[in-house]
Amino acid sequence: MTFVDFGLRAELLDAIQASGYTTPTPIQQQAIPAILNGDDLLAAAQTGTGKTAAFTLPMLERLAASRPADGKRPVRLLVVAPTRELAAQIHESVKAYGKNLPLRSAVIFGGVGMQPQIDRLRRGVDILIATPGRLLDHLQRGNTRLDRLESVVLDEADRMLDMGFIHDIRKLMKQLPKQRQTLLFSATFSSDIRRLASGMLQNPVEIDVAPRNSAAETVAQKVYRLEKSEKRRVLSRLIREGDWQQVLVFTRTKHGANNLTRQLDKDGLSAAAIHGNKSQTARVKALDGFKRGKVRVLVATDIAARGLDIDQLPHVVNYDLPHVAEDYVHRIGRTGRAGNEGEAISLVAPDEAKLLKGIERLLKRPLDRAETAA
Ligand code: AMP
Numbered sequence: 001m002t003f004v005d006f007g008l009r010a011e012l013l014d015a016i017q018a019s020g021y022t023t024p025t026p027i028q029q030q031a032i033p034a035i036l037n038g039d040d041l042l043a044a045a046q047t048g049t050g051k052t053a054a055f056t057l058p059m060l061e062r063l064a065a066s067r068p069a070d071g072k073r074p075v076r077l078l079v080v081a082p083t084r085e086l087a088a089q090i091h092e093s094v095k096a097y098g099k100n101l102p103l104r105s106a107v108i109f110g111g112v113g114m115q116p117q118i119d120r121l122r123r124g125v126d127i128l129i130a131t132p133g134r135l136l137d138h139l140q141r142g143n144t145r146l147d148r149l150e151s152v153v154l155d156e157a158d159r160m161l162d163m164g165f166i167h168d169i170r171k172l173m174k175q176l177p178k179q180r181q182t183l184l185f186s187a188t189f190s191s192d193i194r195r196l197a198s199g200m201l202q203n204p205v206e207i208d209v210a211p212r213n214s215a216a217e218t219v220a221q222k223v224y225r226l227e228k229s230e231k232r233r234v235l236s237r238l239i240r241e242g243d244w245q246q247v248l249v250f251t252r253t254k255h256g257a258n259n260l261t262r263q264l265d266k267d268g269l270s271a272a273a274i275h276g277n278k279s280q281t282a283r284v285k286a287l288d289g290f291k292r293g294k295v296r297v298l299v300a301t302d303i304a305a306r307g308l309d310i311d312q313l314p315h316v317v318n319y320d321l322p323h324v325a326e327d328y329v330h331r332i333g334r335t336g337r338a339g340n341e342g343e344a345i346s347l348v349a350p351d352e353a354k355l356l357k358g359i360e361r362l363l364k365r366p367l368d369r370a371e372t373a374a
Pocket residue numbers: 020021022023024025028046047048049050051052053309310311337338
């Protein structure tokens with residue numbers, strides 16, 4: 001199967017080709033025809049499966065196919081995402097795939113000034129990508145309207161629930177036209193997600209491409225058992241001896257991320273932290289430095305790491321194991337993406353043995369133990 005088989009217009013096919021994709025991923029194969037058909041969709045797909053293109057491409061096709069007769073530019077597609085990083089990433093995809101189409105898009109999220117966003121909204125946008133809180137703010141102030149909305153996408157809905165956005169989401173949905181297409185993407189179908197979906201989707205097509213909690217098969221996963229006090233030294237050594245040029249390291253807390261970043265810097269390894277207490281500018285700067293190879297180690301907390309799209313990330317390290325076993329699957333989903341091989345290493349101290357057991361239970365298999373010549 002190729003992208004041509006979907007009947008997408010040439011402008012989109014050219015953009016897909018420019019992105020270097022030749023074959024649709026499983027989620028794309030299943031979601032694109034359903035979305036083009038106008039169906040509602042409930043999709044279980046994790047990051048790394050190609051889910052962003054799976055909804056962006058057919059949505060662009062639909063928007064391009066029907067332009068408002070009055071020549072105005074009301075918001076016709078809304079994409080809601082839990083984090084600024086994910087929203088920004090989706091916007092990048094919309095711009096890349098839509099570069100040959102006469103459609104305008106904007107991204108709005110909190111933590112930055114309102115005015116530039118207001119100016120952008122006033123000029124008219126066909127596609128709006130937003131985090132829930134800031135979007136509601138704009139709607140309350142009358143900076144934009146959604147009364148001519150045709151489709152809405154909720155991306156990483158499970159994370160939105162985890163982050164406490166449920167009320168915002170419900171409030172938002174009430175403001176959308178009843179007659180619309182709704183797509184909901186989530187890493188897993190929990191009962192909470194099903195409840196949310198049942199209230200807002202109509203006869204949805206259901207797709208489940210990432211069997212729940214199955215870690216990407218292209219990721220080699222290893223566990224190093226060691227004392228907490230040894231972690232930093234072992235991490236520095238792994239990076240140096242493996243000559244890793246780009247590694248994403250997860251810590252459980254913001255404080256832990258800051259500490260580790262300082263220590264790695266002391267060890268002569270360029271590192272930057274990315275977490276919820278950092279300003280948007282600081283996060284963008286850290287991510288940008290990392291993508292361009294200036295920062296070798298990016299230290300992140302789970303929530304901050306959501307929505308980071310870094311191509312071909314070869315190494316992910318769990319400096320601390322996450323408290324929630326599912327987060328392990330999300331973390332290692334940052335490597336081995338879209339067919340690239342990756343390695344995920346977990347540094348496990350004795351007091352984390354229980355967390356490790358929980359993860360192995362979830363994965364339904366033990367993880368390989370590796371020797372540390374610490
Ligand atoms: P996502 O699941 O949307 O976060 O996408 C994961 C990664 O896969 C992104 O880096 C995309 O650029 C890439 N990607 C999306 N679709 C394809 C495709 N059909 N072939 C190869 N890579 C893809």
